[in-house]
Amino acid sequence: MKKQIKYRRIYEETSPRDGKRVLVDRVWPRGMRSEKAQVDEWLRDVAPSTELRKWYGHESSRFTEFRRRYLDELGDSEHRDAAGHLRDLADHDKLTLLTATKDVEHSQAAVLAEWLTGGARRATR
Template sequence: MTDRNAVTRAALGGGHVTVERVYDHPEAEAGTVRVFVDRLWPRGVRKDSFHYDDWAKDLAPSTELRRWYSHDTSHFREFRARYRAELESDAGRESVDHVRALAQGHALVLLTATRDVAHSHAEVLAEFLDENR
């Protein structure tokens, strides 16, 4: 990807995992599965303003964790550990498996409205998907 906010990940079922902001690249791409992974819809964005194949709300951090983190990058290490624990839960594994099934054999794009992609749950999720193929 040429998008500076995109973070390329290793192979996942024949494709790769990328993280993009919903505002940066709204179009569909051939051979990709685009999954919106925020719990809340971005303010001021119409649902038809960017392409996504699935909205995986359940893959977003819990409301409690999201509020605790509040995008304070000094808490990112602890946030990462807590969020990964949520992904390891039974409900988290079910949601992860759902996204893996959608992306089987395709490149996967995780979409988020977060400004700081490098310190976002989408980044942690991409790492998690990469490590737990």
């Protein structure tokens, strides 16, 4: 069965087609109340490290290197359990990865969606 994974901004309206809604940011989105977010899970530990997030700064010119470093992080001990849990969710449910990032195409949510569907080198458990 093909995995049904999408990603979008947490500020967008929810949809009945979202399936499980998982926030993949390290910090809670500014101005977003938990009731409005309708998040099923918040997986802080699958988000990029603080150091990587600050280095990237959402500068699209750094995205290729950000993507490479983030994929490496998904296999490290700090990310492994959360990444495995996210993979398990994707194996059993429709999944919507949520982020506060304005440019979702150049975000960790996009990298995670690619990784979960096998389009990126997989981190080891």
